[in-house]
Amino acid sequence: xxxxxxxFAAMNAGKSTLLLQAAHNYVERGMAVELYTxxxxxxxxxxxxxSRLGIERGASTFNADTVFDHRILERDTACLLIDESQxxxxxxxxxxxxxxxxxxxxxxxYGLRSDFLGHPFAGSAALLTLADEFEEVRAVCGCGKKATxxxxxxxxxxxxxxxxxxxxxxxxxxxxxxxxxxxLDSAGEQDAQSTAA
Amino acid sequence: xxxxxxxFAAMNAGKSTLLLQAAHNYVERGMAVELYTxxxxxxxxxxxxxSRLGIERGASTFNADTVFDHRILERDTACLLIDESQxxxxxxxxxxxxxxxxxxxxxxxYGLRSDFLGHPFAGSAALLTLADEFEEVRAVCGCGKKATxxxxxxxxxxxxxxxxxxxxxxxxxxxxxxxxxxxLDSAGEQDAQSTAA
Amino acid sequence: xxxxxxxFAAMNAGKSTLLLQAAHNYVERGMAVELYTxxxxxxxxxxxxxSRLGIERGASTFNADTVFDHRILERDTACLLIDESQxxxxxxxxxxxxxxxxxxxxxxxYGLRSDFLGHPFAGSAALLTLADEFEEVRAVCGCGKKATxxxxxxxxxxxxxxxxxxxxxxxxxxxxxxxxxxxLDSAGEQDAQSTAA
Amino acid sequence: xxxxxxxFAAMNAGKSTLLLQAAHNYVERGMAVELYTxxxxxxxxxxxxxSRLGIERGASTFNADTVFDHRILERDTACLLIDESQxxxxxxxxxxxxxxxxxxxxxxxYGLRSDFLGHPFAGSAALLTLADEFEEVRAVCGCGKKATxxxxxxxxxxxxxxxxxxxxxxxxxxxxxxxxxxxLDSAGEQDAQSTAA
Numbered sequence: 001x002x003x004x005x006x007x008f009a010a011m012n013a014g015k016s017t018l019l020l021q022a023a024h025n026y027v028e029r030g031m032a033v034e035l036y037t038x039x040x041x042x043x044x045x046x047x048x049x050x051s052r053l054g055i056e057r058g059a060s061t062f063n064a065d066t067v068f069d070h071r072i073l074e075r076d077t078a079c080l081l082i083d084e085s086q087x088x089x090x091x092x093x094x095x096x097x098x099x100x101x102x103x104x105x106x107x108x109x110y111g112l113r114s115d116f117l118g119h120p121f122a123g124s125a126a127l128l129t130l131a132d133e134f135e136e137v138r139a140v141c142g143c144g145k146k147a148t149x150x151x152x153x154x155x156x157x158x159x160x161x162x163x164x165x166x167x168x169x170x171x172x173x174x175x176x177x178x179x180x181x182x183x184l185d186s187a188g189e190q191d192a193q194s195t196a197a
Numbered sequence: 198x199x200x201x202x203x204x205f206a207a208m209n210a211g212k213s214t215l216l217l218q219a220a221h222n223y224v225e226r227g228m229a230v231e232l233y234t235x236x237x238x239x240x241x242x243x244x245x246x247x248s249r250l251g252i253e254r255g256a257s258t259f260n261a262d263t264v265f266d267h268r269i270l271e272r273d274t275a276c277l278l279i280d281e282s283q284x285x286x287x288x289x290x291x292x293x294x295x296x297x298x299x300x301x302x303x304x305x306x307y308g309l310r311s312d313f314l315g316h317p318f319a320g321s322a323a324l325l326t327l328a329d330e331f332e333e334v335r336a337v338c339g340c341g342k343k344a345t346x347x348x349x350x351x352x353x354x355x356x357x358x359x360x361x362x363x364x365x366x367x368x369x370x371x372x373x374x375x376x377x378x379x380x381l382d383s384a385g386e387q388d389a390q391s392t393a394a
Numbered sequence: 395x396x397x398x399x400x401x402f403a404a405m406n407a408g409k410s411t412l413l414l415q416a417a418h419n420y421v422e423r424g425m426a427v428e429l430y431t432x433x434x435x436x437x438x439x440x441x442x443x444x445s446r447l448g449i450e451r452g453a454s455t456f457n458a459d460t461v462f463d464h465r466i467l468e469r470d471t472a473c474l475l476i477d478e479s480q481x482x483x484x485x486x487x488x489x490x491x492x493x494x495x496x497x498x499x500x501x502x503x504y505g506l507r508s509d510f511l512g513h514p515f516a517g518s519a520a521l522l523t524l525a526d527e528f529e530e531v532r533a534v535c536g537c538g539k540k541a542t543x544x545x546x547x548x549x550x551x552x553x554x555x556x557x558x559x560x561x562x563x564x565x566x567x568x569x570x571x572x573x574x575x576x577x578l579d580s581a582g583e584q585d586a587q588s589t590a591a
Numbered sequence: 592x593x594x595x596x597x598x599f600a601a602m603n604a605g606k607s608t609l610l611l612q613a614a615h616n617y618v619e620r621g622m623a624v625e626l627y628t629x630x631x632x633x634x635x636x637x638x639x640x641x642s643r644l645g646i647e648r649g650a651s652t653f654n655a656d657t658v659f660d661h662r663i664l665e666r667d668t669a670c671l672l673i674d675e676s677q678x679x680x681x682x683x684x685x686x687x688x689x690x691x692x693x694x695x696x697x698x699x700x701y702g703l704r705s706d707f708l709g710h711p712f713a714g715s716a717a718l719l720t721l722a723d724e725f726e727e728v729r730a731v732c733g734c735g736k737k738a739t740x741x742x743x744x745x746x747x748x749x750x751x752x753x754x755x756x757x758x759x760x761x762x763x764x765x766x767x768x769x770x771x772x773x774x775l776d777s778a779g780e781q782d783a784q785s786t787a788a
Contacts, residue, residue: 001342001377001395012616012619013612013616014609014612014613014615014616017608017609017612017644018605018608018609018612020644021604021605021608021609021642021644022605022729024605024643024644025603025604025605025730025731026731028603028643028762029731029733030733031731031733031735051612052615052619053608053611053612053615053644053646054646055644055645055646078731078735079731079735094315097315097376098376098380100376101375101376101377101380102377102380102381104735106735113325113326113327114326114327118291118326118327119326120322120323120325120326124326125317125322125325125326126317128310128317128322128325128326129310129311129315129316129317129321129322129325130310130311130315130345130376132343132345132376134331135726135727135729136726138613138726139616140616140617140620140622140669140670141620142620142621142622144622144669144670144695144697145198146329148327148329171619178298179294179295179297179298179327179329180198180298180299183295183298183299184299198592209419209422210415210419211412211415211416211418211419214411214412214415214447215408215411215412215415217447218407218408218411218412218445218447219408219532221408221446221447222406222407222408222532222533222534223534225406225446225565226534226535226536227536228534228536228538248415249418249422250411250414250415250418250447250449251449252447252448252449275534275538276534276538301538303538332529332530332532335416335529336419337419337420337423337425337472337473339423339424339425341425341472341473341498341500368422395736395771488709491770492770492774494770495769495770495771495774496771496774496775507719507720507721508720508721512685512720512721513720514716514717514719514720518720519711519716519719519720520711522704522711522716522719522720523704523705523709523710523711523715523716523719524704524705524709524739524770526737526739526770528725539592540723542721542723572692573688573689573691573692573721573723574592574692574693577689577692577693578693
């Protein structure tokens with residue numbers, strides 16, 4: 001019986017490190033893994049998963065047209081690991097969930113829960129709705145509490161509260177925050193009006 | 198530091214029992230609680246949370262216009278517990294998340310993750326995106342595995358695969374299923390086409 | 395593939411309510427369950443599991459001589475549920491762990507983690523060491539934080555810091571506390587010396 | 592409010608990688624961390640935490656005499672991270688639990704749950720009894736299931752079922768197994784007799 005697991009965290013918590021360690025664990029035991037990452041995230045190069053601790057591994061890429069059915073699994077695949085899974089479409093998450101439960105291959109998706117405004121990514125919402133297991137990777141806020149939110153910063157380091165949901169970037173563009181800091185700093189105040197009624 | 202916790206499960210797992218037990222634990226220690234349930238769910242009567250084990254408690258009701266800010270909290274409220282929270286609107290979940298992190302009152306929301314087609318409820322997707330902690334209540338499928346999906350049945354007990362997302366009902370209308378049974382029975386096959394591409 | 399799950403909490407969190415709800419879920423789906431509780435806990439009568447919310451169910455009892463191997467399982471048992479599992483002997487936990495993984499019957503043990511001095515029960519330590527999954531039931535301290543410790547009270551309500559590990563009782567004899575309150579009240583101070591070096 | 596978290600897994604799951612990533616997350620946000628590892632584990636050199644993915648960091652060492660009270664915390668320590676925590680003594684775990692709840696410094700202990708015979712390490716049993724939160728790092732068995740047990744191998748790769756609890760080693764000496772494989776291979780059979788009554 002295999003499952004779909006969603007491993008989530010705020011930005012810069014080490015999701016890619018965990019993915020690479022999980023892959024290493026399978027390979028070390030002589031088992032084959034398949035890695036995917038989003039085609040639109042080329043920070044480390046196309047089809048490369050790289051951790052901020054300096055380790056990396058090649059991966060296939062997915063885009064909006066990728067169909068995750070039996071055909072993507074190699075015969076001996078022991079585990080399918082997908083990074084940047086917030087960029088999956090809901091229908092692709094549904095395919096992965098079905099695939100996990102109709103093949104015997106466990107599927108581990110790594111990604112963010114919310115965007116820079118605290119709103120769901122459609123792919124993450126689907127993963128949170130369907131996944132059999134969750135694993136949270138602990139990110140830390142500047143105040144020391146658990147960070148679950150992602151704030152976007154402009155070039156001066158000030159928080160941005162408008163813009164496209166998808167804007168690829170790392171430390172220089174995003175900062176993980178606990179909800180209290182997220183709501184109570186200046187940009188947070190503007191948020192208050194938008195959720196008043 | 199208080200938090201927003203989302204306690205989720207498939208249908209008929211005992212979410213209301215857990216809510217009533219959590220409320221009992223606070224009251225037993227001399228602490229005041231506030232209970233809410235959805236105005237649109239009058240199975241046990243308006244503003245009544247009842248468990249299938251026969252225990253019940255009165256509750257305030259929420260509807261689409263309810264604003265969950267400081268004004269709903271009594272001065273001595275030690276915990277706010279909300280049943281049928283899949284019927285919250287995303288903006289209400291945002292208010293609850295902000296309230297948990299700016300008042301010192303922990304907030305516990307109990308509800309379903311997905312509807313009878315395996316699609317997210319908007320309120321649940323928001324709770325899954327923002328909640329600080331998750332607690333899963335284990336429901337069991339007819340095959341014995343963990344049930345995470347909810348299938349809707351018609352009066353003859355056959356699965357229904359079209360209809361409104363919201364249709365209030367209990368055992369007679371819904372059955373909890375594991376993903377494998379959900380996908381592999383007849384209705385599941387029709388689902389396969391819809392997620393093929 | 396079945397598993398051994400340890401559902402733990404501090405005193406008075408509602409562990410028995412959860413056990414009775416889980417049993418109800420199986421029976422409601424037409425599946426048979428087997429219930430066990432400790433012979434030495436006769437608060438609700440010998441072989442009765444009763445929740446403080448007033449619901450109860452009959453159960454077989456276990457003592458130090460009970461051997462948990464295939465012979466205790468009825469042919470159609472879908473789940474084995476054991477209350478007061480802190481009173482199991484480590485060898486019995488080992489038998490249950492083996493049974494869960496060599497039969498196809500999931501086993502759910504409900505119990506405390508620590509005694510009134512914060513020390514492990516041998517049975518709980520074995521469950522915490524071997525169980526495949528944990529589920530924590532949230533108990534609340536008088537200060538509102540999560541309670542994970544159990545303090546014992548004498549007839550006047552004062553904390554007791556010496557005595558037998560096993561002394562059956564409920565609300566009148568035990569109170570759940572968060573670690574901070576457990577360590578910082580008077581009895582907690584005496585504890586400080588004992589852990590200084 | 593800070594907490595004691597126990598991050599556990601079977602052998603070779605990547606516990607040290609996670610510890611080093613967590614430390615990196617704090618340092619990247621300009622916050623100071625303190626790292627400890629067991630003096631008796633010199634595989635990577637005395638006072639070095641090294642991950643099998645090739646990353647490492649210096650650490651203080653603890654032994655049986657180390658007292659974990661306020662004096663070990665530097666003024667600006669934002670998090671205390673301890674590797675190989677199965678080698679802590681129960682009284683040291685008690686000190687760490689008290690320290691987490693009386694200072695404002697979160698403490699994260701990384702370690703094994705059970706030894707090569709499936710028995711608790713005393714330090715792990717204490718951590719499992721007292722820790723406020725658990726995080727499990729998934730290790731994989733040769734059969735693909737989740738590995739929670741640790742088998743010891745001799746120089747020929749055969750399982751060993753007798754010997755000292757503490758024998759430092761890595762891949763060459765230990766292999767992570769799921770309970771079913773642990774119990775059902777030859778060495779597992781001998782184990783059956785020892786737990787029969």
